[in-house]
Amino acid sequence: MFKKEYLGRGLVTLCGIFIIALTLAISIFLLIKGTDVFRLFHHSVGEFMFSDKWAPMDVPGQGGGKIGARIYILGSLMTCGLALLIALPFSISAAIFISEISPKTGSRFLQPAIEIFVGIPSVVYGWVGLTILVPFINEKLHAPMGGYSVLAAGIVLAIMIFPTITTVSADALRAVPDSYRQAAYGLGSTRWQLIYKVSVPAAKSGILTGVILGLSRAFGETLAVAMVIGKTRVFPKGILYPTNNLTAAIAADMGNTANGGEYNAALWAMALLLLIISMACIVIIHLIARSGKNS
Amino acid sequence: MNEKSNRYARVRMTDRFMTGFFYGIGGFFILLLIVLAAYIIIKGILSIYPGVFSFTRNGIGNQFFNTVYLVLLSLLISVPIGVAAGAYLAEYSKNGRATEMITISIEALSSLPSIVVGLFGYLVFILLTGMRWNLFAGALAVTILSLPTITTTTRDALVALPSHFRSGSIGLGATRWQTLWHVLLPACIPRIVTGIILVAGRGFGEAAALLYTAGQSTFINWANWDLSSPTCPLNPFRPGETLSLHIWVMRTEGSMVSHSVETANVSSMVLMIMVLGFSLLARYLSRKLDEKNKGASK
Numbered sequence: 001m002f003k004k005e006y007l008g009r010g011l012v013t014l015c016g017i018f019i020i021a022l023t024l025a026i027s028i029f030l031l032i033k034g035t036d037v038f039r040l041f042h043h044s045v046g047e048f049m050f051s052d053k054w055a056p057m058d059v060p061g062q063g064g065g066k067i068g069a070r071i072y073i074l075g076s077l078m079t080c081g082l083a084l085l086i087a088l089p090f091s092i093s094a095a096i097f098i099s100e101i102s103p104k105t106g107s108r109f110l111q112p113a114i115e116i117f118v119g120i121p122s123v124v125y126g127w128v129g130l131t132i133l134v135p136f137i138n139e140k141l142h143a144p145m146g147g148y149s150v151l152a153a154g155i156v157l158a159i160m161i162f163p164t165i166t167t168v169s170a171d172a173l174r175a176v177p178d179s180y181r182q183a184a185y186g187l188g189s190t191r192w193q194l195i196y197k198v199s200v201p202a203a204k205s206g207i208l209t210g211v212i213l214g215l216s217r218a219f220g221e222t223l224a225v226a227m228v229i230g231k232t233r234v235f236p237k238g239i240l241y242p243t244n245n246l247t248a249a250i251a252a253d254m255g256n257t258a259n260g261g262e263y264n265a266a267l268w269a270m271a272l273l274l275l276i277i278s279m280a281c282i283v284i285i286h287l288i289a290r291s292g293k294n295s
Numbered sequence: 296m297n298e299k300s301n302r303y304a305r306v307r308m309t310d311r312f313m314t315g316f317f318y319g320i321g322g323f324f325i326l327l328l329i330v331l332a333a334y335i336i337i338k339g340i341l342s343i344y345p346g347v348f349s350f351t352r353n354g355i356g357n358q359f360f361n362t363v364y365l366v367l368l369s370l371l372i373s374v375p376i377g378v379a380a381g382a383y384l385a386e387y388s389k390n391g392r393a394t395e396m397i398t399i400s401i402e403a404l405s406s407l408p409s410i411v412v413g414l415f416g417y418l419v420f421i422l423l424t425g426m427r428w429n430l431f432a433g434a435l436a437v438t439i440l441s442l443p444t445i446t447t448t449t450r451d452a453l454v455a456l457p458s459h460f461r462s463g464s465i466g467l468g469a470t471r472w473q474t475l476w477h478v479l480l481p482a483c484i485p486r487i488v489t490g491i492i493l494v495a496g497r498g499f500g501e502a503a504a505l506l507y508t509a510g511q512s513t514f515i516n517w518a519n520w521d522l523s524s525p526t527c528p529l530n531p532f533r534p535g536e537t538l539s540l541h542i543w544v545m546r547t548e549g550s551m552v553s554h555s556v557e558t559a560n561v562s563s564m565v566l567m568i569m570v571l572g573f574s575l576l577a578r579y580l581s582r583k584l585d586e587k588n589k590g591a592s593k
Contacts, residue, residue, distance in 0.1 A: 001470075008472035009387060015379035016388065016397050019442065023400035026407070026415045026439075033418060093320040101317045110321050112578060113328045119493075119570045120331075121500020123539040127563045128331065130546055131338070162324075190310035213406070220408020222503040223543050247410050251506055254414070259422060271414050278406050282399075 027275065034272025037265035043067050048269060054233060060260035067266040071233055073273070075150075075245035079225060080218040082154030082239060087162040087214065092200075092207065094162070095169035100195055106170075114163045122160065126227035129156040134228055143240040148230030151239040156224050161214035168213055172206020173199055205292035209285050216281035220274060222247040246270045332567060339564020342557035350517055353554065355562050357515045360528065361430065361535040365509060366498040368434035368531060373441045374491060378480070380442070381449025386475050405443035412439050413504035420508060428510025430535035436504040441494040448490030452483040485587075489580045496573035500566055502539040510534035511544050538562050 037043055041063035051068025094114075098106035129152055138147030176199050184194040200207070230242020231252060250267050257263040350356035380397070388394040416436035421428065456479060464474040513536040516526035525533045536544065545552065545559040552558075 005470040005472045008476060012379040012383040012387060012475075015376045016383035016393070018376060019380050019404070019446065020393075020396050020400045022439065022442070023403050025419075026404075026412070029415055029418055030411065090320060090324075093317055094324055097317040097321040101314060102321070105321065109325055112574075113325050115578075116328060116332075116571065116574050117324075119496050119500070119574050121502065121539050121566055121570065123502045123542045124335065124500070124563050124566055127542055127546060127559060128335065131560075132334070159327075190306055192310040192313040193306065195313070216406050220410065222408065222410040223506075227543070227546060247408065247503075250410055250414070251503065254417070254507060268414070271411055274408050275411050278408060278411070279403060282402055282406055 027279075030268070030272050030275050033265075033268045034275075035269070037067060037262065037269045041067075041262050041265060048266070049073065052235070056261075056263040056266045058257050058261050058263040060258050063262050065262050067262065067269075069246075069249075069266065069270060071235055072244055072246045072249050072270060074235065075229070075243040076219055076247070078150055078236070078239075078243070079153040079157055079229065079245055080215055082150060083157030083161055083218050084211065084215060086154060086158035087165060088211065090158075091162045091165035091210070091214075092169055094166045095173055095207075095210075096195055096200070098166070098170040099173035100191065100199060114166055117159070118163045122221060122224040123227075125156050125160055126224035129153075129224065129228040137240065141240060145230060145232070145240075145242050148228060148232075148242040149240045150229070150236050150243055152228040153225045153245075154239065156228055157218045157221060160221060160224060161218050164217055165207075165210040165214040168210030169203065169207045172203035172210070175206065176202045205288050208288055212281050212284055212288075216278050219277050219281075220247065222251050226251050246274060250274075332571065335567045336564050339561045339567075342560035342564075344554055344557055347554075347558065347561050350515070353558075355538060355541060355558060355565070357513050358536055358538045358541040358562070359565065360515070361509070361513055362499055362537040362539070364529075364531075365430050365434050365437065365505075365535060365537055366495050368431065369437040369441065369498055370491065370495060372434065373438040373445055373494070376438075377442050377445025378449045378487060381446040382453060382475055382480065384446070384450045385453035386471065386479070401443045401446055404439065405447075407440075409440055409501060409504040410506075412436055413507055415439070416504065417507035426532065428508065428512075428534040429532045430509055431531040433505045433509025433535060433537070434531070436508045437498045437501055440501065440504060441498060444494050444497075445487075445490055449483065449487055452486035452490075453479055455486075456482055485580060485584045489577050489584070492573055492577040492580070496570055496577070499537075499569050499573070500539050502537070502543055505537055505540055506543075509537060509540070511536050511540055511548075538566055542566075 037048070038045060043063075048067055048069050050070055051066065052070050053066035053068040054071070056065040056067050057063060094110065098110055133152045133155055134147035134149075136147070137143045137149055137152055141151075143149050143151075180198050180202060181194060184198045189197065225245060226248035229245060229248055231244050231248055232242045233244050234241075236243040250270055253263070254267050257267065346353050348354055348356055350360070384394060384397060388397070413436055416432055416439070420426070420432035420435055426432070460478055460482060461474060464478045465471070469477070512534050514526050514534070515528050516524075517528060519527045520529070521527055522530050524530060527533070539562075542559045542562045545555040545562070
């Protein structure tokens with residue numbers, strides 16, 4: 001009996017538990033390493049979040065520098081906000097096309113295309129941004145700092161998050177009961193009236209979920225953004241100016257700083273912030289789902 | 296009356312206009328993909344220089360090999376664990392605390408930014424073990440990224456099986472594990488394989504998680520087959536820069552290297568072709584599967 005049932009059951013149960021353990025391990029390790037800068041080097045969370053003074057010491061065990069990461073945080077917020085602004089209208093329109101206008105063409109051409117968009121590696125997006133967008137912004141829009149800009153990062157991110165928002169929104173629109181559509185048509189509405197008065201409002205919470213999933217992807221995106229943002233630690237005067245963000249700073253500096261130093265610890269704190277943002281997004285999605293169920 | 300018919304005309308006009316608009320957006324994305332893919336591939340072909348595909352310092356052969364090797368290593372770990380965890384969720388777990396915890400964990404894992412996973416890998420597999428950058432650490436980081444997909448694919452495939460698979464097998468006197476192992480999992484293989492192909496495709500393109508795990512350099516001596524040597528191609532504990540990392544290195548720090556831009560162009564082309572190939576393969580498999588299922592239900 002042991003071999004016939006308990007061994008196998010034990011093994012698969014163990015693997016299930018392993019997934020929980022892995023998630024906990026990631027959270028705990030990042031929590032420990034990410035709070036070093038506050039515990040060992042006695043900086044305040046307020047300084048980290050709201051100060052622009054960034055001059056951490058890069059010697060193991062030596063503190064006393066400045067770790068204000070506001071520019072990085074704002075850089076992340078700005079690029080993600082811009083990406084969302086660009087991607088949202090396109091994504092929702094594409095979702096409407098797939099679910100309401102032409103499900104057949106949608107599932108045969110548009111959906112496979114979207115799947116391929118998801119599959120394209122982020123470095124390749126960064127490479128495209130670097131070879132097309134940055135020169136274009138430099139020459140045609142006369143960017144003051146050579147094309148590396150918030151705009152370039154926003155566009156690259158927009159292309160990367162639109163598949164997420166589109167897929168989730170299309171699913172939400174498809175889940176709207178057909179009786180809604182029949183009722184709307186029965187009352188004599190046109191398809192467009194049906195879409196913007198019935199389908200989209202009914203799928204609102206699902207679309208919001210897609211937006212948050214997209215945002216969470218945008219926040220964590222690293223190399224594509226790092227390649228086009230310019231990596232200069234100044235507050236941008238406009239979207240044509242370069243800046244820096246959390247992920248690009250981590251990717252660029254983590255390997256060059258001494259382990260156990262203040263600089264390194266500050267970068268780990270940024271990583272912890274990314275983890276917290278991604279966890280917060282999940283919580284928000286669950287809250288949306290719950291409120292959707294209640295109403 | 297006239298006013299009313301005017302309104303009808305206007306509403307209908309808007310409807311037609313919006314329909315055209317949505318067709319335009321749909322077409323725009325398909326066009327964008329075609330243009331993007333064509334640009335990457337053509338630019339890559341135009342940048343080919345002699346020796347670019349060679350397994351030397353100037354070529355991208357070594358990086359290509361590292362990419363495939365790393366993804367294979369990671370699949371060796373992630374497939375058994377992911378399939379088992381999915382099987383647990385579908386067949387054994389009751390709707391209790393544990394299931395809920397696993398589901399939340401999967402969700403959390405799948406939404407983690409890959410740089411965070413890479414840093415966790417850096418901390419645990421490099422800093423704590425005291426090793427240098429190595430392929431195996433990279434493979435483990437990619438494993439963390441692909442576990443959620445494999446687990447959910449397996450779970451969904453098992454849940455979608457008709458219940459007479461289970462009742463038939465149990466009725467013949469098999470235990471639940473025997474049912475799972477001999478009946479249910481084999482029936483799910485095509486679906487699971489589709490999931491694995493998608494995961495592998497993502498693994499080929501992964502870079503942020505490998506920056507500080509697999510390392511940003513590679514030295515391979517193709518005449519050296521001593522597994523413990525750091526230049527042996529098959530030694531998993533050597534630094535192993537992958538193709539996607541190579542693009543990053545070439546376009547950021549590698550500007551000193553001759554041909555760095557061309558190398559990045561060609562690497563992007565290779566990655567793009569691999570991604571296209573893998574998603575077409577996955578699509579073909581799942582379509583075949585659908586046809587088979589339709590045939591079965593007739």
